[in-house]
Amino acid sequence: MANTQAMCTSFKGELLTGTHNFGTAPTRATTAADTFKAALYLATATINASTTAYTTTGEVSGTGYTAGGVTVTFGTAPSTSGTTAFVTPSASITYSSVTLSTAFDCVLIYNSTQSNKAVSVHTFGSQTVTAGTFTLTMPVNDASTGLIRLA
Amino acid sequence: MMITTTKGDMEESLLQKSEGSLENDKEIISWVEYRLDDELVHRSVHVVLKQSVAADGVAAAIG
Numbered sequence: 164m165a166n167t168q169a170m171c172t173s174f175k176g177e178l179l180t181g182t183h184n185f186g187t188a189p190t191r192a193t194t195a196a197d198t199f200k201a202a203l204y205l206a207t208a209t210i211n212a213s214t215t216a217y218t219t220t221g222e223v224s225g226t227g228y229t230a231g232g233v234t235v236t237f238g239t240a241p242s243t244s245g246t247t248a249f250v251t252p253s254a255s256i257t258y259s260s261v262t263l264s265t266a267f268d269c270v271l272i273y274n275s276t277q278s279n280k281a282v283s284v285h286t287f288g289s290q291t292v293t294a295g296t297f298t299l300t301m302p303v304n305d306a307s308t309g310l311i312r313l314a
Numbered sequence: 315m316m317i318t319t320t321k322g323d324m325e326e327s328l329l330q331k332s333e334g335s336l337e338n339d340k341e342i343i344s345w346v347e348y349r350l351d352d353e354l355v356h357r358s359v360h361v362v363l364k365q366s367v368a369a370d371g372v373a374a375a376i377g
Binding site for chain 2: 168169170174175247260262283284285287288290291292293294295296297298299300301302307308309310311312313314
């Protein structure tokens with residue numbers, strides 16, 4: 164046998180469920196899952212790895228779209244496979260009956276339970292929608308393609 | 315079939331329909347557009363994400 168330097172896979176999975184806290188905040192008062200939301204951003208916005216929380220700056224606006232976006236359904240608990248932890252929304256993210264006339268190319272997933280703190284940024288080809296529906300279908304929920312992965 | 319448009323619900327047969335799609339390593343994008351006398355009155359988009367972001371967990375060597 165030999166020892167191998169590594170980040171424990173169980174720890175990666177536990178990060179996705181808030182098990183570990185190296186700091187002092189936040190204090191979690193419940194074991195319930197947090198609520199996550201998805202907001203759309205204009206192609207001219209600056210949403211990236213430095214984004215710390217949901218912002219209205221650069222967010223799309225238009226008929227049928229509510230600032231802050233829509234709730235994301237995480238119906239499947241985080242999982243691990245190999246040395247990767249991952250979690251993916253269990254349903255498509257859908258904005259129905261909207262008109263978004265200015266090009267957008269980004270969705271920000273954020274935690275509305277925890278002060279709207281940012282989780283991840285996902286970009287796609289620039290789009291507009293006219294009196295229609297914008298649907299984001301999630302990738303396969305596994306260690307290779309899951310929406311949020313800790314590898 | 316009725317289509318939601320900027321002018322209210324309209325019968326599909328009254329509109330000009332166009333569709334398109336593109337695929338790359340990250341996504342598959344498909345869209346459908348309806349026009350009334352060359353005016354865009356409906357556009358819906360469906361993006362299928364193929365893969366997404368990953369963060370590396372690193373345990374640094376000591377010493």
